[in-house]
Amino acid sequence: MIGVYLVMVCLFLVFLYIPLPWIYGRVLRKMQKVKAISGNQVFLTFDDGPGNRLTPQILAVLNDNNVKATFFILGRNVVGRERILKSIVKEGHSVASHSFSHLHAWQVLPWRLISDIKKSWDLLHDVLGTEQDKFVFRPPYGKLNLLSVLFLWRQKVAIVYWTIGSLDTWAMDKRNVNHAAERIRCDGGGIVLFHDFDRAADQTDDYLLDSLKAVIKAGQDMQLAFSSIEQLHRK
Numbered sequence: 001m002i003g004v005y006l007v008m009v010c011l012f013l014v015f016l017y018i019p020l021p022w023i024y025g026r027v028l029r030k031m032q033k034v035k036a037i038s039g040n041q042v043f044l045t046f047d048d049g050p051g052n053r054l055t056p057q058i059l060a061v062l063n064d065n066n067v068k069a070t071f072f073i074l075g076r077n078v079v080g081r082e083r084i085l086k087s088i089v090k091e092g093h094s095v096a097s098h099s100f101s102h103l104h105a106w107q108v109l110p111w112r113l114i115s116d117i118k119k120s121w122d123l124l125h126d127v128l129g130t131e132q133d134k135f136v137f138r139p140p141y142g143k144l145n146l147l148s149v150l151f152l153w154r155q156k157v158a159i160v161y162w163t164i165g166s167l168d169t170w171a172m173d174k175r176n177v178n179h180a181a182e183r184i185r186c187d188g189g190g191i192v193l194f195h196d197f198d199r200a201a202d203q204t205d206d207y208l209l210d211s212l213k214a215v216i217k218a219g220q221d222m223q224l225a226f227s228s229i230e231q232l233h234r235k
C-alpha cells in the first residue's frame with residue numbers, strides 16, 4: 001500500500017514539475033495572442049542572435065520601414081558581437097533574454113537552468129552598461145519547468161512566447177515565405193518569431209528578410225502598431 005502512495009506522490013511531483021508549467025505556458029501564449037490582437041499590435045521578435053550577417057541586415061530593414069522590434073538575445077552568441085548588440089539598443093529596439101546556453105528546461109537540472117538565465121542577464125547588463133539587470137525572458141524551445149517558473153515569478157520577470165512562426169528554421173521544402181504575413185492578415189496581429197543567428201547556408205538570410213518585409217507590409221496595410229515587447233505587459 002505504501003508503495004502505491006509513493007508512486008502516486010512521485011507522479012504528482014512529476015506533474016507539478018513539467019506538465020503544469022507546460023499548461024501554464026499554453027495559457028500564457030493564448031493570453032498574449034488575445035492581447036496582441038485586441039491591441040491591433042504586431043510584435044516582431046528575433047531569437048538566438050545576434051548574428052554577424054543577419055542582425056545588421058534586419059536592423060536595416062526595420063530602420064527603412066521605421067518599425068521597432070525585440071531581440072531575444074542568446075548570451076553565448078554575444079561574445080565577439082558586442083558591437084551588434086549595442087547597435088540594436090542604439091537604434092531603439094528592445095533587448096530581452098533567451099538564456100545564455102539555450103538549455104532545454106526538461107533535460108537539465110533546475111539550478112543549472114536558473115544560473116544560465118542569470119548569466120544571460122549579467123552579460124546583457126555588463127555589455128549594455130544599463131541599470132537594468134533583469135530582462136524579459138523567452139524560454140528556449142518554449143519549455144519551462146516548475147522551478148524556472150517560480151524563479152521568474154519571484155524576479156517579477158515576464159515570460160514571453162510567440163503566436164506566429166516564420167518557419168525560418170524549418171526544412172527548405174516546408175517553408176513558405178508568406179506564411180507569417182498571411183497569419184498576421186488573418187489574425188489581425190500577433191507575436192512573430194524569427195531567428196537572427198548566423199546559419200551555415202546563407203539562403204536563409206533572403207528567406208528571413210523577405211518574410212520580415214512581407215509581415216511589415218501586412219501590418220502596415222492593416223494599420224497595426226509595431227510594438228516592442230514591454231508594451232505587451234502595459235495595461
Ligand SMILES: [Zn+2]
Nearest residue numbers: 047048140141
Ligand atoms: Zn531559441
